[in-house]
Amino acid sequence: EVDPAFIQDPQHRPKLSIIQAQGIPIIDLSPITNHTVSDPSSIEVLVKEIGSACKEWGFFQVINHGVPLTLRQNIEKASRLFFAQSLEKKKKVSRDEMSPSGYYDTEHTKNVRDWKEVFDFQVKDPTLIPVTADENDDRVTHWTNQLPQYPPHFRVIIQEYIQEMEKLCFKLLELIALSLGLEAKRFEEFFIEDQTSFIRLNHYPPCPYPHLALGVGHHKDPGALTILAQDEVAGLEVRREGDQEWIRVKPTPDAYIINIGDAIQVWSNDAYESVNHRVVVNSEKERFSIPFFFFPAHDTEVKPLDELINEQNPSKFRPYKWGKFLVHRLGSNFKKQNEANIQIYHYKIA
């Protein structure tokens, strides 16, 4: 029996034939990670590559990124061990509306249930966050992490990996800033003292009706950057500019998939766009992925940067407080709602 909560509207159901196309660009980060190569001209070339990838796709993969492979293998193994436990064990660290980090298997994207189970872990423990999405409510609360008993050393494994993700995010933000003609460290202030970033372990079990359901429904990531580790089972699809086709991202061993989120779109005043993506499931193989969501501090005011607006190119967005946006968004993850959830186009200046 097909559970109707998972069924996508007909226009969102995936075609199971895969489009073989020139995929998202693969970018070699050795000019910034290998100190014997770092001459200024190779960095300039790299900045140009990043700029074009952000403009044309909003997505790219990186190799020679400097993240030790063992740390990735450790977290991938821990993720498999965690999800292989009984539902009862996993539910001991269930997240809820009050403490949204932990285990969850009923997330909704665009009000349809996703065919997946997740475990979320905040980078900052505690993470400061507004109590409500109401702009007039100044109260701040905090989220704390839940730690499963199993597998052993879970905290250390996650924390070692998170440190590397943060380092890579700061490097990528520098390259993105340079590609927009900004000072390299222009974005740092939004993250350096505080942030709301988190890491997610995703498990997509085999699905008996992959033509009707999705692992994650189409969406754009709301923050600054996402660094995704996907395993060898493909499923991530990116909406291509122009013809709007869904393009499958072919797994590249030890590469990371990077995509820019809504906050960069707003900061860049639409120079770069946050791109729609989704996850297709299949009836035979389970799939694991690990996104790291790089999110600014809750009190960050997100608005087009002064350097990027002028009379010819006025600001395209009204400012919004990141934490309020996030809390508003979160409400819609927990239940099917009648209204569509908040998106950055709601802040667009017509």
Ligand SMILES: O=C(O)CCC(=O)C(=O)O
């Ligand atoms: O699992 C994936 O490949 C991507 C997941 C994703 O887009 C998300 O969790 O935001």
Ligand SMILES: [Fe+2]
């Ligand atoms: Fe995503």
